[in-house]
Amino acid sequence: MAKKRAPLSPFTVIGELLLVGGLAVFGYILWQPWYTSTVVAAAQSEIAGEISDQWAKETDESADPQDTAVITDPNLVPAAEVPGYGETFGVLYVPAFGGTYANQIATGTRGDVLDDSARGIGYYEGSAAPGAAGNFAVAAHRSGPLTTPFHNIDFLKVGDPVFVETKEGWYTYRFRSAEYVLPDTRDVLNTFPRVAETGQTPSERILTFTTCNPKTFGWDERMIAYSVFESFTPRAAGVPAELAELNPNLVTANGGKVSENGDRA
Numbered sequence: 001m002a003k004k005r006a007p008l009s010p011f012t013v014i015g016e017l018l019l020v021g022g023l024a025v026f027g028y029i030l031w032q033p034w035y036t037s038t039v040v041a042a043a044q045s046e047i048a049g050e051i052s053d054q055w056a057k058e059t060d061e062s063a064d065p066q067d068t069a070v071i072t073d074p075n076l077v078p079a080a081e082v083p084g085y086g087e088t089f090g091v092l093y094v095p096a097f098g099g100t101y102a103n104q105i106a107t108g109t110r111g112d113v114l115d116d117s118a119r120g121i122g123y124y125e126g127s128a129a130p131g132a133a134g135n136f137a138v139a140a141h142r143s144g145p146l147t148t149p150f151h152n153i154d155f156l157k158v159g160d161p162v163f164v165e166t167k168e169g170w171y172t173y174r175f176r177s178a179e180y181v182l183p184d185t186r187d188v189l190n191t192f193p194r195v196a197e198t199g200q201t202p203s204e205r206i207l208t209f210t211t212c213n214p215k216t217f218g219w220d221e222r223m224i225a226y227s228v229f230e231s232f233t234p235r236a237a238g239v240p241a242e243l244a245e246l247n248p249n250l251v252t253a254n255g256g257k258v259s260e261n262g263d264r265a
Contacts (some may be wrong), residue, residue, distance in 0.1 A: 022174045042148075047118065048091045048102035048165075055167040055235065068237035070259055075231040076103055076114060076204055080166040082123065083107055092121055093163040096155045096175075099246045103149045105164070109139045120147035124189055127208075130171045132162045133201070133230060134191045136151075137208040143217050150211040153178075153225055157234035162207060162227045163243050169235040170243065173227035180221050188224045191213045205229035 066163035071077055083089050090105035106113050121140040128134030140149035162173040187194050188210060191202045206226060213221040233240045238257025239247075 024077070030143065038164050042102065043117065044120070045100050045102045047104060048093075051088070051091055051104070052165060055165075058167065068234065068259065070237065070240075071232040071234070072230070074133070074203075074229060075170075076219050077131045077205075077229075078196070079128075080164075080168050081128040082129045085125070085213050086113060086119075089123075089166060091165040092149070093165065093243055093247065094156075094160075095243075096157065097152045102247070103140075105138060114141055115144070115146055117146045120149045126203075127189060128191075128205070130166055130207075131168070131205070131229075133203055133205055135189060135193055135202075135208055136164075136259045137205045137210065139210045142211040142213070142215055150209060151215070151224075153209060153211055153223055154215065156225055161230075161242055163240060166205070167235070169237070170233040170240050172230045172233065172240060172242075174230050175225065175227045178223060178225045179222055183219065183222055185222065188222075193224070193226060196220060 010099045023093050031067040080089065085108045088104045088106045092103050092105055094101050103121050104119050105121045105123055106116075106119040106151065107123050107125060109124055113119050119140050124137040124139065128138040130136050141147050142150050156175045158175060158177070158179065160175040162175060163169040164173070171192055181188060187196070188208060190197055192204060193206060193208055206228060209223075209227075210227040211223050214224040237259045238244075240259050
């Protein structure tokens with residue numbers, strides 16, 4: 001006669017459930033950064049190339065192909081067109097985040113934009129457009145299950161280039177400084193960050209990144225990174241030479257064109 005099996009102890013069941021749960025959590029901890037830094041990042045880079053190629057094809061054929069001068073005078077820089085909520089209008093390139101880093105920028109900062117692996121970076125509605133005087137402000141996750149565009153924001157060093165591509169061309173900024181603030185600190189979005197609004201017409205062109213801190217699943221603070229406008233490269237000029245050195249796919253997407261301070265294909 002078969003020996004009757006003793007019933008499982010509640011402590012045994014609880015122990016096994018805790019073990020399975022622990023393995024699941026450990027597996028997720030390993031999977032999540034790999035997924036966002038490899039799979040999502042690769043998809044974003046591919047989409048960026050497609051968008052750049054599309055903008056190159058849509059460039060006004062009447063534009064003077066010889067008009068390839070890089071513009072450094074802020075008063076001559078065209079402001080980018082910003083579309084309605086949820087629509088993509090730009091691509092961000094930050095070499096400090098990786099040589100092939102590219103991520104879409106869409107209008108709006110709610111979860112449906114920031115959590116979308118096909119977008120991920122949200123433009124604060126009401127802030128300045130790329131190239132316009134004032135504060136062009138964007139937000140993105142630093143950690144999360146699907147998108148982490150600003151995960152390496154702490155890698156930025158003074159003078160690092162930041163490029164924003166739109167259908168008009170490429171806006172080049174230089175990283176200047178960073179700070180940590182409480183989540184309810186809103187004046188980082190002011191026309192001139194951290195300075196009380198005066199109602200006067202702004203003259204500076206600032207790019208502001210906002211994200212959460214600490215780096216891994218933290219919401220106690222916000223990390224803010226500021227960059228200042230340097231130049232504008234018209235689409236007819238081709239990819240900015242500094243960016244082309246790091247992302248040759250963009251050169252291919254734009255018909256082999258590189259701006260005048262670089263070699264033309």
